[in-house]
Amino acid sequence: MPSAAPDTPTEDRPAGLLEVDAGVVDDFTALLSHGQRGMVLNLIADLYPADIALLLRHLPFDEARRLLRWLPPETAGDTVAELEDTFRASLLEDLPQHSLTQLLDALDTDDAADVLADLPEEMALDLLPTLEDTEDLTELLDYGEETAGGLMAREFVAIRPGWTFAEATEQVRRSSEEVDELYTAYVTESDGTLVGVLSLKQLLLSPADVLVRDVMETDFISVTTGVDQEEVGRIVQRYDLVSVPVLDEHGRLMGRITIDDVVDVIRDEAEEDIQIMSGLTGDEGTSDTIFRISRGRLPWLIVGLIGSGLSGSVITTFEGALQQAVVLATFIPIVTAMGGNAAVQSAAIAVQGLSSGELWVDDIFRRVGKEVAVAMVNGAVVAALLCTAVAVFDLGDPSLLVATLGLTMLTISVMATTNGALIPFILTRFGIDPASAMGPFVTTLNDILGLTVYFLIASYIYL
Amino acid sequence: MPSAAPDTPTEDRPAGLLEVDAGVVDDFTALLSHGQRGMVLNLIADLYPADIALLLRHLPFDEARRLLRWLPPETAGDTVAELEDTFRASLLEDLPQHSLTQLLDALDTDDAADVLADLPEEMALDLLPTLEDTEDLTELLDYGEETAGGLMAREFVAIRPGWTFAEATEQVRRSSEEVDELYTAYVTESDGTLVGVLSLKQLLLSPADVLVRDVMETDFISVTTGVDQEEVGRIVQRYDLVSVPVLDEHGRLMGRITIDDVVDVIRDEAEEDIQIMSGLTGDEGTSDTIFRISRGRLPWLIVGLIGSGLSGSVITTFEGALQQAVVLATFIPIVTAMGGNAAVQSAAIAVQGLSSGELWVDDIFRRVGKEVAVAMVNGAVVAALLCTAVAVFDLGDPSLLVATLGLTMLTISVMATTNGALIPFILTRFGIDPASAMGPFVTTLNDILGLTVYFLIASYIYL
Structure with a gap:
């Protein structure tokens, strides 16, 4: 081997x-x-x-x-x-x-x-x-499986504030077989109320006759059993904790969550976001059955079908324009790609900013302002490239086509970038996971909007 | 307040x-x-x-x-x-x-x-x-900033195998101000070679006159300075570590990485994947300047432009067909949406499976086989829905259009799902981050393929 x-x-x-x-x-x-x-x-x-x-x-x-x-x-x-x-x-x-x-x-x-x-x-x-x-x-x-209560273990070391360090160490010894990863001893009153924490380092280095209450840290971070696991992950990450005590509504210690479980939560939540972005529902795993996989993917495929059906009906509405100039059909993929890509880019940044706390819901106008500026620059660059290509490849009636496409690309860039940045804020405000803004939803929406803008501009300028 | x-x-x-x-x-x-x-x-x-x-x-x-x-x-x-x-x-x-x-x-x-x-x-x-x-x-x-060497701190507690626990504890005391988060003491020879580790719990609970070498754990996990930070994250996550020693090529202890930094790496890498998927380059942050943001987004917008230009040229190639039946243009968004969505779904699962180790590069054929089965089911469902809608809304020449669209959707579902699942394996084989498979690349590719399939089928059946 x-x-x-x-x-x-x-x-x-x-x-x-x-x-x-x-x-x-x-x-x-x-x-x-x-x-x-x-x-x-x-x-x-x-x-x-x-x-x-x-x-x-x-x-x-x-x-x-x-x-x-x-x-x-x-x-x-x-x-x-x-x-x-x-x-x-x-x-x-x-x-x-x-x-x-x-x-x-x-x-x-x-x-x-x-x-x-x-x-x-x-x-x-x-x-x-x-x-x-x-x-x-x-x-x-x-x-609930996705709450602090569902994540915590009941194994922990509890000591009393009135004990000496020698007594506390003895308690650690008694619990040591049951409690595997041991970083902190929890100081509780007789009714279970958590009043302080003591690191193993303090336990090791303090003299045996000192009282726990004289050394314990009373300014500690805890969560209650009902807190969502994603929030637990955020707190542990933010405050660089290796374990966090979990309390009931009366402040009594119910269990503790260790960092290894939090790391799994952070990874699971990131995977979940990526699945939502990719149009998957129901937490697909590699060992799922074909039936289960299919069921998790169909919802967004069907939403995509309906959305693109609406895009199709936009095209049908302008069938007259297309019959006059079939060349317009050539640019349909360009219009939809620009809208989808620009929207997903700005949505991704808004989602990450909101989830890390770098952006708050109140920052919406400042953020959108910045995005509009970016969209104008990028829209202008892409429009210029496209217009150059049209001129070089000598498609249709150059000057009018160039005007149509330039204006369309610029408009779509601003429109798609703006709604891509806006939607995550709106979803967050309504308590919906903003990651869903980066999925098929935003691309489908921008297909419809983009095609409408394109054919309207084409009807006025080109035809 | x-x-x-x-x-x-x-x-x-x-x-x-x-x-x-x-x-x-x-x-x-x-x-x-x-x-x-x-x-x-x-x-x-x-x-x-x-x-x-x-x-x-x-x-x-x-x-x-x-x-x-x-x-x-x-x-x-x-x-x-x-x-x-x-x-x-x-x-x-x-x-x-x-x-x-x-x-x-x-x-x-x-x-x-x-x-x-x-x-x-x-x-x-x-x-x-x-x-x-x-x-x-x-x-x-x-x-390198993204290696274990760049991630580690030089502060750690080193003890010798021949010391007693009392001497080891004294050393912990001396280092305690410098070393903040202390979970493990590292046992090194005089030349710095790491020969064992000792948890703080062992230090606390062992008698003072026992020798370190008789209790230390010699079967420990370590990394070398050059290991990529993403790999460090994977190891810490896999083996549920709170800190990991970093060695040079001679096995000498150079520093240690603590879990809080690893958690940041895991989060950063997840954010990076989402940015890659969203067509962003250059690690965009919310405080970046407009110029920097624009520069990070333009590459994929331009790739999207080129790709969709190719899609457009597919349409141009079939301009004759379109002139005969403008109704075909109506279904362009449906064809591209189906291909893009199906490909991104299967790519997401392949990427996650590969990155978690659930899937290996060798599993490629088994995986693709499963995906083809899913694609046939989903393709059939979507095709049936689309054909029903076409019949209900009485578009064009129903029976031939229904045949064209049904066959197209089924083909595209299988083709897009397959290449979505395949590409991450291929990218991984060539050492490229498979997350890029979920970005504009795969959607653009499937626009081109999907439209070609659509117009070929339409030319044979419908016209």
């Missing part, structure tokens, strides 16, 4: 990792299908859970299922936590219940809740009472 | 934060322009650096400059580290040199290097010798 030798790291990846590639997948497939359990587990010992997850994803389905059954519960748990939802559910569905119980018990509550949430409901309800953390998990499953 | 009262948190934001909004900006503008330094600094004390950065961004430029001059060096440094590059450079340019020196000395080396890198070169060269960490900074500035 030369491609997998851990002592031949390549330039652009970290040393010491077994890289899962097509060769490794083939090797594992062979070993798995021949029932070589010992060798497989030997090789697996060199892999991180994220890499085993990658391997599972690329193995033939039956071999993946077999590998999952062979893994020790702890490893299986950590691996399953790294898998994508749909694939995970199908992989776990026919695992015997006692294996699932072992696997879920090995997980932190936040990951276990995620796995449970994706299983068929009946199966999850059967499993729940067999688990160690039944109560915590039932509670976590009650929160 | 009711909107800013820290004791009236709203539902969807963390308690205890002063929210910077338009009202707060107005209040600060007034105080700053009236020279109310005491009151300003009093209010500022309630703000985190990220919030002061937001405030600076929205204040009139002169007031922002004044506020920056008033801030204590430590706060000014932390605030400046949160600002966007272009805006930061213009804000710092006319600060007196001694203020800049103080401000940079208050920063960690990674942030200080970033700030220096964005200043005019002459200014940076003048400043460098006046700083505390001249040597470290000179070294950091030598690495």
